Amino acid sequence: MSNYPKPDAATLLEIYKKATLIKQNDERVIRQMKAGKLVTPYYSPRGQEIIPSALSVSLDDDDYICTIYRGGHDMLAKGFPLDIMWAELAGRATGSCKGKGGPMHLTYPEKGIMVTTGIVGSSMPIATGLGWAAKMDGKNRVSIANFGDGASNIGAFHESLNLAALWKLPVIFLCQNNTYAEHTSMQDSTLIEQYSIRGASYGMPGVTVNGNDPDEMYGVAKVAIERARAGEGPTLIEAMTFRFNGHLVGEAGHYMDKDAYAKAQGVDPVPLLRQRLIDDGIASEDEIAAIEADIDRRITAAIEAADAAPFPDTTELKRDVFAHEIA
Amino acid sequence: MTDTDVQNANADANVVAKKMTLIEAINLALADAMEADPKVVALGEEVADKQEGGVMGVTKGLSTRFGDDRVRSTPISEQAIIGAAIGASIGGYRPVAEIMLMNFVTVAMDMITNHAAKLRFMSGGQTNVPIVIRTMTGSGFSTGGQHSDYLEAWFAHTPGIKVVAPSNPDDAYGLMRSAIEDDDPVLFIEHLPSYWTPGPVSRQHVPIGKARVAREGNDVTLIGHSRAIGDGLAAAAILEKEGLSVEVIDLRTISPWDRETVIASVRKTGRALIVHEAVRQFGIGAEIAATIQEDLWGVLKAPVKRLGGAFSPVPFSKPLETAFVPSQDDIVATIRHLAAAG
């Protein structure tokens, strides 16, 4: 990874801010759920914070992302506003999708967050189409398809990679490999050791990185994004990571390897980056504490606003089915 | 084509001088739409001229005229084709995607029903999917169980996607223009056995969701789309000689269907028969029959009747394949029976 660009101090701090927002937000979602104040299926991205944080510092608002049910981290990193996210989690009329999408279908086109899907693997064909639109627009936009290791075995993966490579589309296929698909380990899903080698089957670069390492993740993502913007086509990135909660919050994860799990928790990427910022003199303890306190305040405000917001009117059932209401 | 249609078409200043086949009419609609709006693009297996403009030649000439960037042949990847269309549409384009034959939509079902049909609703109206999915089907070519299913009911049962099925070239042109301009996803079903039947084309838009009274009558209403209209009109001509007056309603759009026109007609005649090529069981005829029953109980002179395909996969052997679809004789006999009741 030595020949990849490295983030400068300001960028590292930016990555930390995004990762901390994601971590703190996740902890608050779980707290609200445990207190019975939020009823929702929730797929925690805890442990995977660095991946979208280190990627999105190289993206613009009008770059596209498609993500999956476990995508809160991708969306916050891309700029999804906290207040309308919480309102949507709570099913309120003020949510980004008027309470009709929920956590598995969060959408916010203003920041390029075009599709969140609950169907494994389906982020890829649509992100490919957004890449096609970007290419036709000639605006050097890129399109990111987020998915998991489990999704790498579904047919849509293969069709999308092939089409994007064939048409030289500005798409980044970002496999966030937390080594589990629900309760099934990667070893029980495929005989290959790295999904990135599949890039070669479709004529695109495939690279495996430590997704929890901000330097590696930033460098590989930046190269892929520049390649896409230059019209050189797609890249498959396999970002190795670990999820700290079960597949769904509330599920204990007994199928996970205990040693690997303990080891991963010992290298929680967010506090590690925090310590590094202090050690390298990029930010002081006080400055970081102030950032964290500010995020906390913003989350609290978003939760309070969501709780105070009304539920959608039942007439919403008829709205948005079609562009014009049909009797 | 009824005489009224021909007269209407001829009366129009824009009428295209020669009669066109359904294939030519759709091709002309695509060309006109691409000319009118640079955001209209086409994709699918073999749609470009290098691959001869689609298996049936529906897109012939378009890539030569509009370029390979706007008319893109794809690998055999139905999920990627519909996914690319969806992505491009939420990115501001109006893609027309071809699925070579209707049975192959099965491969792209997730993209169509979970994504194209639902993204608008699930996003609270922030994104919409203005795509057209063109596909072809219809039995009669001895292609057996996996190449001739008429599957409109699957999609009519799915909120968020419109379903259109023209019975003649003029409607095919007009519905295609409207489908491309529509902000919702539209499944556009082309009837293969009718592909080469010529008719006049007026080059006018046909509104989606509006049925057409293909023939006026007073005794019985026949409701259908696609193949059923040709058969229905022929049956009506036979019955006329027996003094029976049959009104034929071409739905044109299957979802959302034009309840008003159908109900008004059955209110007048008091008798209704729904005909479709798709398997009768759980088909669209059931929905239409139930609605008529609910709205017109007390007005009806006879129970609503349905004719549809047999509850079997489309068979290969010619006599079986012919027997699978409701025939003109079946239609004539059922209408006679309806007229005799009450």
Ligand SMILES: Cc1ncc(C[n+]2csc(CCOP(=O)(O)OP(=O)(O)O)c2C)c(N)n1
């Ligand atoms: C097509 C489909 N099949 C099965 C499921 C049920 N399911 C939801 S998440 C999941 C595991 C996916 O794992 P992976 O792709 O590795 O993503 P991760 O959850 O680890 O982020 C499964 C099987 C689904 N949502 N969609």
